Amino acid sequence: MPEGHTIHRLAQDIGERFGGWPVRTSSPQGRFTESAARLDGRPLVETDAHGKHLFLGFAGPASAGDLDWVHIHLGLYGTLRFGTGRPPAPTGQIRLRMVGGADPDQPPAHHADLRGPTRCEVLTDKEKAGVGDRLGPDPLRADADPDRAWSRISRSRVSVAALLLDQKVVAGVGNVYRAEVLFRHGIDPYRPGRELTRREWEEVWADLCALMRQGVRDNRIDTVRPEHTPEAMSRAPRVDDHGGEVYVYRRARQPCHVCGAEVRTADLAARNLFWCPDCQRR
DNA sequence: GCGGAATGTAGAT
DNA sequence: TCTACCTTCCGCT
Secondary structure: OOOHHHHHHHHHHHHHHHOOOEEEEEOOOOOOHHHHHHHOOOEEEEEEEEOOEEEEEEEOOOOOOOEEEEEEEOOOOOEEEEEEOOOOOOOOOEEEEEEEOOOOOOOOOEEEEEEOOOEEEEEOHHHHHHHHHOOOOOOOOOOOOHHHHHHHHOOOOOEHHHHHHOOOOOOOOOHHHHHHHHHHOOOOOOOEHHHOOHHHHHHHHHHHHHHHHHHHHHOOOOOOOHHHOHHHHOOOOOOOOOOOOOOOOOOOOOEOOOOOOEOEEEEEOOEEEEEOOOOOOO
């Protein structure tokens, strides 16, 4: 599930469900027990997301103004799932369970279970800022400065495909958005960053902002333009666990929706790269 | 029911 | 470059 849009959507959803009320926190799995005990019963007052990093801000015990931030990274297969009403008996490996979202005198309105994250820890304000400092601009954040990414890209001999996945260059882009945005702009994934024009980068950045915002809204990744939708082209819709309509991601050896050429795949830095050799020649 | 792959990253080698 | 992390879902038997 998790590219940047998933994390930003989770920040919103957690804020809506739990924000402002005391939250009961526990770690049925046992790997977050002490921290969960320390946060238990404190109000969740803020949520934040930067790239694929999720932050849940709990009011400090002394109301001194500093927050304790639960820093979560889902990694490849972590999940955070919501339920309503009284939570069921825990099953499997729940790293963090949150129960709350209502007046403490009322039965709990919501619960959420975090499973399989690559990271779940408590950070100070300063430590949280440190995580952000190590990340590139995030197309989903208002404070993002695409020039910071451009200054790295425009000086780099590394391929644009590798640069887009480097979270120090751009934060929040994952394997799906990488493949799709390069397709949408006709860019050869192996082109070195420094051979990109500033204009091309500006167009890619603007597109990432629009695509990822749509991803947050719909909670899935759709990247095909209106003229290439299944309805517009009278083709079968894509069926898999991601749900969204895409041009090349995981479509190896299938015909390109635009030109009919076979979509190609290759290994690039331990990730699967997908592209259309005919459409992506720039 | 089982094997494999996956939208990711850290840490060892 | 490789392995661990250890969930979910798909396809195959």
